[in-house]
Amino acid sequence: MLRIFHNTTFDFIKWWRWAAGLTAAFIAIGLASYAVNPSLNYSIEFTGGTLMQLEFQQAPDPAELRSTVGTVAEGAEIQQYGSPTEYTVRAQGATGVESADAGAEGVGRRIGAALQQKYGAQGVRVVRTEAVGARVGEELSRGAIVAVLLGSVLTLIYLAIRFEWRFGLAAVLATGHDILVTAAFIKLFHIEVSLTVVAAILTLLGYSMNDTIIIFDRVREDLRLRRKEPLRDTLNRAINETLPRSVLTHATTLAATLALLLFAGEVIRPFAAVMAFGIFVATFSSIYVAGPLLLWIERKWPRRTIAGTAPRGTATPDRGAVRPEQPVGAR
Known part of the structure; x- marks a missing residue:
């Protein structure tokens, strides 16, 4: 062993x-x-909103992608991760989410439709979508x-x-x-x-x-x-x-x-x-x-370990600050 x-x-x-x-x-x-x-980087699970993970057939132009998503969810956050063809889209808070007819899920569908219209059905694939309401x-x-x-x-x-x-x-x-x-x-x-x-x-x-x-x-x-x-x-x-x-x-x-x-x-x-x-x-x-x-x-708050004796020898975190145990009344 x-x-x-x-x-x-x-x-x-x-x-x-x-x-x-x-x-x-x-x-x-x-x-x-x-x-x-003071603000933390909360996920949509706490703020409410829509999260989409996208995979493009070819690396898109970030400005063009941001403009396309912005037509559906204004102020959405777009980030690249992994390879140049992989992106995440976050539409959080009231902007572009609460105003949607079908709430957070409707925003996800509208973003997907706008992207497929721009890049084609084969040009972009929605890997996953998460939608959470603000109350949730x-x-x-x-x-x-x-x-x-x-x-x-x-x-x-x-x-x-x-x-x-x-x-x-x-x-x-x-x-x-x-x-x-x-x-x-x-x-x-x-x-x-x-x-x-x-x-x-x-x-x-x-x-x-x-x-x-x-x-x-x-x-x-x-x-x-x-x-x-x-x-x-x-x-x-x-x-x-x-x-x-x-x-x-x-x-x-x-x-x-x-x-x-x-x-x-x-x-x-x-x-x-x-x-x-x-x-x-x-x-x-x-x-x-x-x-x-x-x-x-x-x-x-020292303890008494044995009846009739003073508290057990205690120490501060400093070495040497130890009080030895002694009977009560001992000189």
């Missing part, structure tokens, strides 16, 4: 300040980009927000029952960090926010939470075996003990995600991009966010 990073003794918690500064800087850059341009888009937006919030609340309840509320709070706060970092990534790289991206975010939350739970479960086991050991050392030990499993799991998951990112189609590519980034974020947060947060929570 392949064993890598076995019996390591890395001091991960030692670098928590550098990690916090790095992630805070990335989130700040993302928030600054929101301040400059609003419902999908609400559903996506509810799904993320409900998933976080249920996870907090589960962890509070399965472990204790300190572990659950640290894990959920670390997951909140993952959402902020992923949102900054989506904004900075102008990734289209669609239902597949929402699915990627939910998958990322579960993936990150699972990684954190595995480390926290090892922490709980080590706490029972080494009652006198400071929590900071127990956290480092748990991370090192689960490191071989984490490296193999993340490497295989990343390989599959990169295959989707490089070779999958345009529809699945945003999902793969968010997931590939999320694997790094999940690994980072389970080590450098969840652990220091648990130390901070333990310091603010």
Whole structure:
């Protein structure tokens, strides 16, 4: 059996300040980009509209194509992807969509008819068409927000029952960090926010939470075996003990995600991009966010492990800030 990073003794918690500064800087850059341009690149699933994927027999003139589509859907967005003969047409929002007699589906039919009249029935092929009404888009937006919030609340309840509320709070706060970092990534790289991206975010939350739970479960086991050991050392030990499993799991998951990112189609590519980034974020947060947060929570609200004794020895994320356990009243 392949064993890598076995019996390591890395001091991960030692670098928590550098990690916090790095992630805070990335989130700040993302928030600054929101301040400059608060709108996201929403897909028609959330804004309502029509999406068409076109394939031409010969590369068309972009200005001519834009003029032809504009006669049906004014303000439609036209983009080339892949080869010079492949284009996407997006007619979003009220312009050219709500005013159509048959709504978003009618716009798609009218665009297709205009293109076939211009380029001929054999000159252009409509590969796929997606049409979503504005009301459906609003419902999908609400559903996506509810799904993320409900998933976080249920996870907090589960962890509070399965472990204790300190572990659950640290894990959920670390997951909140993952959402902020992923949102900054989506904004900075102008990734289209669609239902597949929402699915990627939910998958990322579960993936990150699972990684954190595995480390926290090892922490709980080590706490029972080494009652006198400071929590900071127990956290480092748990991370090192689960490191071989984490490296193999993340490497295989990343390989599959990169295959989707490089070779999958345009529809699945945003999902793969968010997931590939999320694997790094999940690994980072389970080590450098969840652990220091648990130390901070333990310091603010220490536990009593044995009746008649003071709280268990706690530590801040700084080395050496450890208070040894002693009986109540001892001098």
